[in-house]
Amino acid sequence: MQSSAGARGGSADARLDAVFHALADRTRRTLLARLAVRPAMITELAKPFDMSLPAVSRHIRVLEDAGLVARNVDGRVHECSLAAAPLKRADAWLVYYRRFWQGNLEALERYVDSEGGAGRRTAARGRHGR
Numbered sequence: 118m119q120s121s122a123g124a125r126g127g128s129a130d131a132r133l134d135a136v137f138h139a140l141a142d143r144t145r146r147t148l149l150a151r152l153a154v155r156p157a158m159i160t161e162l163a164k165p166f167d168m169s170l171p172a173v174s175r176h177i178r179v180l181e182d183a184g185l186v187a188r189n190v191d192g193r194v195h196e197c198s199l200a201a202a203p204l205k206r207a208d209a210w211l212v213y214y215r216r217f218w219q220g221n222l223e224a225l226e227r228y229v230d231s232e233g234g235a236g237r238r239t240a241a242r243g244r245h246g247r
Contacts, residue, residue, distance in 0.1 A: 132206070133207060135182055135203075136184070136185065136204070136206070137207065138183065139179050139185055140207070144168075144176050145176050148162055148173075148177065148180065149180065149186075152186065152199040153199050153201075156199075158194060158196050177197060184202065185201075185203050185204065186199065187199075
């Protein structure tokens with residue numbers, strides 16, 4: 118039985134909000150990193166954490182609600198795997214802002230290389246008396 122839930126059925130904004138909410142927690146990012154290597158049972162995922170199994174299950178549920186984790190249930194065994202499609206949507210959203218920052222950084226670099234660099238050389242000369 119495959120489980121899927123939550124934000125997948127909502128609006129695009131709600132789904133994106135759920136992804137960023139899920140990624141905002143270090144424990145959940147660590148769980149995703151482990152699942153990027155290979156699928157794992159919840160008990161395996163819980164081992165390195167100093168928290169109860171129900172607490173880890175709640176983190177997994179948040180990841181499931183964001184569509185980042187798929188859970189396959191076979192009797193009492195719950196195996197989780199990474200579902201990366203929502204990460205692609207988040208990356209696509211970030212592209213706009215990446216271009217903004219790259220443009221600003223390039224402008225800063227041009228400034229430092231032209232006027233800013235000349236200003237530093239002048240200030241350095243003043244300190245050394247040249």
